[in-house]
Amino acid sequence: MxxxxxxxxxxxxxxxxxxxxxxxxxxxxxxxxxxxxxxxxxxxxxxxxxxxxxxxxxxxxxxxxxxxxxxxxxxxxxxxxxxxxxxxxxxxxxxxxxxxxxxxxxxxxxxxxxxxxxxxxxxxxxxxxxxxxxxxxxxxxxxxxxxxxxxxxxxxxxxxxxxxxxxxxxxxxxxxxxxxxxxxRSFSYDKAVDGMRQILWGLFKKMVIADNCAEFANEIFNNYENYSGSTLLLGAFFFAFQIYGDFSGYSDIAIGTSRLFGFNLMKNFSFPYFSRDIAEFWRRWHISLSTWFRDYLYIPLGGSKGNMQTKIRNILIVFLVSGFWHGANWTFIFWGFVNALYFIPLLLINKHRTNLSDISPGSIFARPKDIINIVFTFALTLFAWIFFRSPNLTVAFDFISNIFQKDLLTIPKMGTLTLVLILFFIVIEWFGRTDNYGIEKTFAKSNRMIRLVFYSLLISIIAILSPEKGSEFIYFQF
Known part of the structure; x- marks a missing residue:
């Protein structure tokens, strides 16, 4: 269901x-x-x-x-x-x-x-x-x-x-x-309202962001030989937001639904695309799985104890197993390996636990240095997602090589509305980045009418701009 x-x-x-x-x-x-x-x-x-x-x-x-x-x-x-x-x-x-x-x-x-x-x-x-x-x-x-x-x-x-x-x-x-x-358990009106709000945001992520991105990502990945380098890059960009909107949207709906019944589930996503390095990304992405591997695999292997060779071995094992957990395909294993390669340099220079706090709390804008780090980390993540999305390694490497052609600098002619929706989504998430989910406290200090107008806007966008034929949640296959 x-x-x-x-x-x-x-x-x-x-x-x-x-x-x-x-x-x-x-x-x-x-x-x-x-x-x-x-x-x-x-x-x-x-x-x-x-x-x-x-x-x-x-x-x-x-x-x-x-x-x-x-x-x-x-x-x-x-x-x-x-x-x-x-x-x-x-x-x-x-x-x-x-x-x-x-x-x-x-x-x-x-x-x-x-x-x-x-x-x-x-x-x-x-x-x-x-x-x-x-x-x-x-x-x-x-x-x-x-x-x-x-x-x-x-x-x-x-x-x-x-x-x-x-x-x-x-x-x-x-x-x-x-x-x-x-x-x-006893019924809590405030908890139920908060749960409904999180369900609404999860449905927006899934039905508007993920499903619209999926239409373009699927078309581009399934016919990558026919598109320019800029369009292929756009396809990878769309998939990055498809998988985030899809999976974190499911988590939001699950957590919100649980709150309707008086239960508190753990936070599973914490605005990962605002991460300033890949270590921070993995503290913010699929938190329940990352902490599971930390507690039941990484620490039993020795964790961060021992010499650097042992630490690198443990990191490699965890990322490779994490990739294999996602599916029986070498693409997932290689995706895990790529993320390990991203992580190890931070471990070597002891910078893997640098960004532990929220980015620019209490400020509308981030520092230029943080913006550069966010963009760089997202670019690394986007590159790794190509392996995750591709049916096999040959396609993944072909897709990447076709990106870096002379037509990379051309303007792709598709997905304009979806890009606007993604921009709207990013802005909402940015303002809610220190909360449990994007709209937890949006307009919290405004009067009730403003909040109702905002929620009505989200519902209208879901009703009007969701693709007629939605897709199953990506992580159902895992």
Whole structure:
């Protein structure tokens, strides 16, 4: 079920009414409603894959129970590996089976050995990379004794399958979300209004910015041989805003929807295109995944401890794994590698934690130095996105080489309205850059009528300028 669909527009009010007016006096019944609604939400796409979520939920729930009663280190490790094995096994089979098979066959063919191996037609379950990482973090935290395992199965099932963030995050930690299912929630008008405001901004990002950019990005990337260098550069620019509007828009809708039900999810994007270096970009982009890899991969590898060679190794591993997490294609791995190459020079000169504060807080304009750094960082990110978007590495390198032709300085003749919309979007985000999302406090000190006019303007833009045929959220495929 898509957030920007009529189905969800009907589904959400029904669940909201049942949640606050029918089951609100019984916490367990309320959590049971969340589980049922979440399974309907996910099963709307393909009910058969509900079995994966249910099985993963059962495994991690009983692993947690088992870890609470066992102190022997070796036995605790066995239970942890059961959890990791099941979740990574699901992920490996559905997402990476054919990738490994194809590369295995290609490797033998390179040495003159032909192997006849047919790949399987495997449907990738929506959101499998997200909910498997969420359940694994629970088992790891219980194993590390950072979290007491819950004995409330309904609450745990609700934590695993919570429909707002089930298929594209944020990837929540049990330490944050699970306790919210174990305590009574009360309706907050202010929190609900704030949630609706964030949902509106998320829909604008997705339906206006991302979907309009997608039309041009898809046309240019799919026919890159026919376009000038300037148009190819514009295509990469459009994709940069497509993926940001698409993914951060989903996160905004997920977080806003959660607030309607009294839950607080972690912030997943913090205006990443205003970053002044690539390290800051990765502290602001897909925060739930970046911090997941930090806590469960980077730090266990040694983190920033040890000599410089060890630090570089750890950075390379994290970025390569992060790229591979996105998909079974060498383009994603190379995208991760490129970002590692961007990051390592900052590590070498100890500048990777320089820009930790908001840019120019309390000021309308940024310093010239910051503007230059923002533009440079965005250019690096834009270049890396070409690998992320391309179907294979050959196309990616061809696309890049075709950019740097003599017609790079010509003016592309497409997407004028979309560029105006992006400019409007950037201005709104700039003024809201120190908040949780772009319009959280826009016109907050103005009278109610001005705010209503602004929200009506956004709704009108969504209604009028959204493409007739929208696209699915990009991160559903991951």
């Amino acid at each position: 898509l957030f920007n669909s009529l189905d969800f527009a009907i589904f959400l009010p029904i669940v909201f009414i049942l949640y606050w007016f029918v089951t609100n006096k019984n916490l367990k019944l309320q959590n049971l409603l969340v589980v049922a609604a979440s399974y309907v939400f996910y099963g709307w796409w393909d009910w058969r894959f509900l079995a994966l979520i249910i099985f993963s939920t059962l495994i991690d729930y009983y692993v947690g129970i088992g870890l609470s009663g066992i102190q022997t280190k070796s036995k605790r490790k066995i239970l942890l590996w059961i959890s990791l094995g099941v979740n990574l096994g699901f992920l490996g089979f559905f997402k990476y089976h054919n990738f490994f098979l194809d590369n295995f066959v290609a490797a033998f063919s390179f040495f003159g050995k032909n192997i006849d191996a047919q790949g399987m037609h495997i449907i990738l379950p929506v959101g499998i990379s997200f909910y498997t990482f969420q359940t694994m973090s629970y088992s790891i935290d219980v194993y590390r004794k950072k979290l007491e395992p819950t004995k409330d199965f309904i609450a745990f099932a609700a934590f695993v399958s919570f429909f707002p963030q089930l298929v594209a995050g944020p990837i929540e930690r049990a330490t944050n979300l699970l306790p919210q299912f174990l305590t009574k």
